[in-house]
Amino acid sequence: MDATRSSPVGAPRARTGHPALPGAGYDAPWPVLAADMAGAVVTANAHAAALFPAAVPGAPLSAAVPRWLGAAHRAAVGAGPAPRTGEAGEPASGPVGERVYRAVPAPGRDGGTPHLVWWLSDDTERAAAEAALAVERERTAFLAEASNALLATLNTERCMEVTAQLAARHLADGVVVVLSGGGRRTPLARAVDGGGSTRALLTLDPADLPGLAEALQGFPPVPSRWIDPEALPDWVVPEEFGGPVGAVAVVPLPGHGVPAGALILLRRDGKRGFTEPEEVFARLFAARAGAALSAARMYAEQAAVTATLMRELLPPRLEQIRGVEFAGGYRASERGERVGGDFYDVHPEAGEAGASLVVLGDVCGKGLDAAVLTGRIRNTLQALLPMADDHPRVLRMLNDSLLSSHHTRFATLVLASAIRDGDAVRLDLTSAGHPPPLLVRADGTVEAADTRGSLVGALPEVEATTARVTLRAGETCLLYTDGVTEARGGPFGDRMFGEERLREALAECAGMPAEAVVERVQMLATQWVGGGEHDDMAMVAVTVPRKSTAGVVSTALGGRGDA
Known part of the structure; x- marks a missing residue:
């Protein structure tokens, strides 16, 4: 809540446009406290006292309020010996317990002593919305980057490497890309922490990893909480991973009509598991990667057919x-x-x-x-x-x-x-x-x-x-x-x-x-x-x-x- 917009009707206003602190016993509908230029609490209303029990008159403000509010007060009054008067400092925000508050300063004077009045409003919902918006913007930028990088090549091997590198940079600590329909030996690409990727051609059984066989057949993904990291086959964990696996997610790579493969995401032990929103986001990335891989494989197949036909259609050397x-x-x-x-x-x-x-x-x-x-x-x-x-x-x-x-x-x-x-x-x-x-x-x-x-x-x-x-x-x-x-x-x-x-x-x-x-x-x-x-x-x-x-x-x- 912004104190400027939500002040009581008729409350006196300072020349900065903020409500001035009334006398003792004021009853503003939000936490309000005042501190002098030396950093001592002058007064606090009932809402502020409930929020900061130690904010009693005469107590040091830095000991009564969170560190971010104490630092904002020091920045507002200035570091010199003469107290700063006139315009107040910039608004500040930070956590108070499990909530987020926004504090807006306004200059005040009580009995001739200058002080700052801090009007606080619960800003938890707005902060959460801004954080969610920042995450969505970051994910959108990543998907745009991924689309550009994946569409920049029609080489299947290079497309596998790019997929593994991008996923290891944004989705997990380690990534394994598994292509479907590779015959007796399955093509793989691995990457750790967004570094360079490596490719391999292995003989493996998809049934050894829960969810992999389903993903390679294009079925919906198995929830990550159903996969036991302790039961992973050796080929799943890259050598550079460096430590036990704490969480595993298997995401299908959908192609053009047929599955392109699967994406195996690994997180190190000690980190939280994959949340449902993260798995949904991983599937969004997998849809782009799967389409690019499928296009690259179709191009490779058509190029091979074209090369064969060209050998027959081109005139011979005489x-x-x-x-x-x-x-x-x-x-x-x-x-x-x-x-x-x-x-x-x-x-x-x-x-x-x-x-x-x-x-x-x-x-x-x-x-x-x-x-x-x-x-x-x-x-x-x-x-x-x-x-x-x-x-x-x-x-x-x-x-x-x-x-x-x-x-x-x-x-x-x-x-x-x-x-x-x-x-x-x-x-x-x-x-x-x-x-x-x-x-x-x-x-x-x-x-x-x-x-x-x-x-x-x-x-x-x-x-x-x-x-x-x-x-x-x-x-x-x-x-x-x-x-x-x-x-x-x-x-x-x-x-x-x-x-x-x-x-x-x-x-x-x-x-x-x-x-x-x-x-x-x-x-x-x-x-x-x-x-x-x-x-x-x-x-x-x-x-x-x-x-x-x-x-x-x-x-x-x-x-x-x-x-």
Whole structure:
């Protein structure tokens, strides 16, 4: 109660705004006592006398009242020899028994002697409310900190460590984080007093700790008072805990539809057990930690699946096969995308003749949707390798397979069967709606292969013509997608790279290895596009390597003799 607001009607007021002390026998409805500048009690009303029995006139105030009130009086009157008059000191508050009181000073004068009048009000409820508010503010700040820290990582191990560290700093002396669904060995993270955390992978039985098996299955928590600290298994108490356990609480870590794990909270012996509000607050923290752990585990699982699919969808690395060089290059259209609608493969010894089959294609669309159909086409062609000598038949069967699926996309393809024929390489080239391959002769001449056909996956019938060409030493056949020629860029960013510019680039690549040809074309196309958008780009170079001194040395050493 504030004495300023609750003084009796008509009570005289000092110039500070506080009620002045009436004469002896005053009957204010709250404890009021007065003390002179020397620290002696002047008078006390009945309420003050009941509260401070030793506060009789003439008694030292410091011996009659709690220490906080005596210190407030000394601070109000000042430490010098001359008594302070005029404005009173600041209000003070402190405990009196089990209650909390607020004391407001007011200057007074009795018979010409200056003194201070202390008006006291029971402030227990307000102090309790302020303490509860401070606790809630602290907990809210902790939950905000925890949310930020937990959401800052999608690594499961790191998320476990952060959970253990935060809980050991704010909820308990020691913490053990147990993940569910870990298989035969269970992942753990431990932390003590908010320090660094440690991880372990143990074979354990959740039934050894009451409440743990239920928590890992997502059931409501077992009250901490039901758990006996003396019966804890050895793996629960961290080595750094340093002493016996006085209280244990097991809190579930709820995840996204399935439990993420459990949180084991430990307090040292001699401390009070976990109260019900503390267990409720621990569950609030566990809800955030469980969601973060569940998200991290889902991300790890999806990343593993994605990595597996990427290994299948990404174009393979090419090399020399039976004296023929193969090199490939690929660049997806979207930044950040690793796969798209363009693809290529090289299958050695395909068909009865044992030729190497090169497949380069372009699926309608971009991104992951196009990549899914790309994977289907590649798998179908893999199954059709025994009949790879007959390109039209392969295209017809692939077309039937695509038409029978639920996909509405189509694709263009070019097939190339390469087989060594003495010092030269014989190529059978078949285009299905795709730009015809370009042949780079040893003298720098560039020509297009005479092959054309209809795309696959759109029409009931596929028609295509096959061209047979011969490559000699130092000559290259380049298979490419229209993402290269249709790449827009240049000085104003609106002109296509075009086939003519591609031919000029290839003319400079006469006699170069297959990998160098691909790198040269990729570099020029990338420079032309700059930072602009482009379609998927893919290309494969088939080159007959030149004989060189290195080839003679290789043959002498038992090698294949191909430089």
